[in-house]
Amino acid sequence: MLNPYSWVSLTKIFSYSAGVKLAGVIYVHRISDDRFGGLAVKNFRMFRELCGEKTLKNVVLMTNMWGRVTPQDGLDREQQLRDEYFQAAIAKGAQLRRHNNTPESARAILRKILENDPVTLRIQRELIDEGKDIRQTRAGAELNREINEAVEKCQEEIKEMEENMRKAMEDKDEETREELEGERRRMQEEMERRQREAEEMQSKFEEARREMEERISARHEAQVKKMQETYDAILRGYEDRMKELVEDKNNNTSQIKSLEAKMGELRHKAEEWRPCTIM
Secondary structure, eight states, rough: OOOTTSSOOOOHHHHGGGTTSSSOOEEEEEESSSSSOHHHHHHHHHHHHHOGGGGGGGGGEEEEEEGGGGHHHHHHHHHHHIIIIIIHHHTTTOOOEEEEEEEEHHHHHHHHHTOOOOOOHHHHIIIIIIOGGGSSSHHHHHHHHHHHHHHHHHHHHHHHHHHHHHHHTTTOOOHHHHHHHHHHHHHHHHHHHHHHHHHHHHHHHHHHHHHHHHHHHHHHHHHHHHHHHHHHHHHHHHHHHHHHHHHSOOOOOOHHHHHHHHHHHHHHHHHHHHHOOOO
16 A cells, blocks of 8 residues: 655654755655556655645655666666656656765765755645645545545455355355355455555554644743743843842932843743743
8 A cells, every 4th residue: 555655754744843844855766677567656646746746846756776777778767767757757847866876876866955945845735734634635635546446446346256156155156155255355354454554544644743743842842941041040130230239329220220121121021932821
């Protein structure tokens, strides 16, 4: 089953809620694969749904495993990727790069990514800005479509097997009936497995959201505490200075008023940083 987060971790997705954007995303394709089959097509389609068309300019389409093919085969497959499977993405700014299993080629790819202006992925915008459930996102809808199609196919095959089992029973063909019963159980298990995987994906999504919210909350609380400590230290210094001015026999009215104004302003800022509770 396709996982829409195989390429972009949930932590990276939800880090956007803390103001973190991504400079780039890398899609890895093995050049040693002799064909861009059905699963590869589905994976890349899901990847594009996650990123969104406007962020493809920050995508690097990285090929690896060059040591497992002859130079000519590698060139031919790379050209096919450029002209067919990745053509639309490249036209929108994605870059096709090689990783030759060397530190130099890896650093070159990372340097290219670091030159980019950070962007917001479609999946981040949908989940964080628009508050959508995972199943309402473009990637989630695509995944659900494939799951539903697979489940429907299993259901149709099970129904057909049950009809064949009925005929086998009428013909007293016990051997065929047992074979069909075994196949029916296998298909039932496959259907249930796909449904469990979909539920597990939703559960992991919710868990990742909670973890990120807790991390953001903890970070915010730490910042608030640090700011409060800073304000308190400054206020104590002002209060000590105010005490000195009051005890001083000289006329310090103007200095006292100025200090009182500063203390009032600082207390107001400190109050803004205090956490509030909404009941």
